[in-house]
Structures are given as structure tokens and as C-alpha cells.
Amino acid sequence: MLMRLAIFALILSGLANLGFAARDPSLWMIPALLAGWYAADMLSGMVHMLMDYHPARLGVGLDRLYFYPGSRESDEYQGMFRASMARLNPFERLVYDFKNHHPRPDALGRRTTLRQIGSTIVAGSLPVSLLLNAACLVWPLPGWAVAGVLNFLVGGTFAQYFHGTLHRADNPWIINAMRKVGLLMTPAAHQLHHDTLRRDFATNSGWSNAVLNPVFRLARRRGWLTDAGLEPQG
Numbered sequence: 001m002l003m004r005l006a007i008f009a010l011i012l013s014g015l016a017n018l019g020f021a022a023r024d025p026s027l028w029m030i031p032a033l034l035a036g037w038y039a040a041d042m043l044s045g046m047v048h049m050l051m052d053y054h055p056a057r058l059g060v061g062l063d064r065l066y067f068y069p070g071s072r073e074s075d076e077y078q079g080m081f082r083a084s085m086a087r088l089n090p091f092e093r094l095v096y097d098f099k100n101h102h103p104r105p106d107a108l109g110r111r112t113t114l115r116q117i118g119s120t121i122v123a124g125s126l127p128v129s130l131l132l133n134a135a136c137l138v139w140p141l142p143g144w145a146v147a148g149v150l151n152f153l154v155g156g157t158f159a160q161y162f163h164g165t166l167h168r169a170d171n172p173w174i175i176n177a178m179r180k181v182g183l184l185m186t187p188a189a190h191q192l193h194h195d196t197l198r199r200d201f202a203t204n205s206g207w208s209n210a211v212l213n214p215v216f217r218l219a220r221r222r223g224w225l226t227d228a229g230l231e232p233q234g
């Protein structure tokens with residue numbers, strides 16, 4: 001119920017922002033839209049990088065879940081899973097989710113869209129969209145700036161959905177069309193991440209990977225990100 005309310009509020013708030021942008025159309029909107037799309041890609045990569053390497057919470061059995069040898073459908077696993085998750089806060093759950101994605105990538109593609117993007121909407125998209133509404137009411141923001149932020153919001157909101165489409169064969173036509181024109185990356189390009197877990201963290205268009213890859217190498221060299229964080233440690 002709360003989630004439906006958040007989605008409804010986001011749609012209303014987004015339409016209002018679209019209205020604010022439409023009051024002042026200009027050709028500057030084109031580079032602004034591209035910049036917003038780029039920024040959303042970069043955000044997807046930075047969040048992904050930090051979540052992959054941030055150590056998972058210790059002492060709540062996450063290692064046993066991660067390395068569970070039997071069936072994940074079993075009552076034993078399901079019980080362990082519920083018990084562990086109940087002890088995590090939403091951030092810690094997200095950290096575990098990103099790590100768990102590496103050995104079991106297809107699970108993300110099987111999730112419903114709402115499960116993929118629900119937490120992004122509540123924790124990120126809705127607050128930012130409402131702030132943009134407020135800014136438009138207070139200041140005479142140029143239409144191109146509103147359009148750019150709005151496109152950033154669209155890319156950010158659907159980031160985990162886009163990531164899910166990279167791990168699923170059947171996708172809506174629009175996903176394939178966006179891949180063809182380069183607005184979304186291809187599964188082959190994303191596979192480079194899964195092959196090493198040391199590159200190409202951005203999962204929307206992949207445009208920002210050229211910048212984020214050297215950032216990752218520097219962070220790893222300096223010890224800000226350590227390989228021990230990649231898997232739950234017990």
C-alpha cells in the first residue's frame with residue numbers, strides 16, 4: 001500500500017516536473033538529456049562498485065546463505081534466509097543482494113520490476129523528484145536543466161530494472177530498441193563485469209565505465225576497496 005502511494009506520488013511529481021520543463025523548451029535540452037542519462041549511468045556504476053566491495057554484515061549467517069550447497073527452495077534455506085534478512089537493515093540487505101548477484105546473476109532477471117526498483121523509488125527517486133518540484137516553484141530554473149535532472153531521475157529509477165534485463169532473454173521491445181541506439185548496454189558488454197568483478201560496474205548505458213574503471217583501479221590500489229568485501233565472511 002505504502003509502495004503504491006510512493007509510485008503514485010512519483011508519477012504525479014514527475015509529470016509536474018515535465019510540465020515545468022515544457023514551459024521553457026530549447027535545443028539545450030538535447031545535451032542536457034544526454035548528460036542526465038550519463039549521470040544516471042555513473043550513479044548506477046558507483047553504487048554497484050561500493051555495494052560489491054562493502055563488507056557484508058558479520059555474524060548473521062550471510063556466509064552460510066551465500067555458500068549454501070543445497071536447494072534454495074528447501075525449507076531449511078528459506079528459514080535461514082528469513083532469519084538472516086530480519087536482522088539486516090535495508091542498506092545491509094542491499095549490500096548482500098549485490099554480492100549474491102555474482103554467483104546467481106539470473107535471479108535478478110526473474111524478479112518483478114517492483115522488487116527491482118521499489119527501494120530506489122522510496123529512498124531516492126521520490127525525494128529527489130519532490131525537491132526538483134520545490135526548486136521549480138522557488139526559482140526560475142531553465143527548461144533544459146529540469147529536463148536533464150528529469151532524465152537523470154528516469155535512468156536512476158530504472159537502473160536495477162535495466163540491470164535485470166541484462167540477465168533475461170525476453171525483454172520488452174523498447175529495451176532492444178534502446179540497446180540498438182546505444183542508450184542501454186548489451187548483455188555481452190555487462191558480461192565483462194561478471195568475468196572479473198573488477199571493471200564495468202555501470203549497468204545502464206555503460207557510457208561512464210571509461211571513467212569509473214580507472215577510479216576503481218585507484219580505489220583498489222589504495223586499499224579503499226578490498227577483495228575480502230566481495231563475499232560474505234561469516
Ligand SMILES: [Zn+2]
Nearest residue numbers: 048052193197
Ligand atoms: Zn557486481
Ligand SMILES: [Zn+2]
Nearest residue numbers: 101105163190
Ligand atoms: Zn549483473
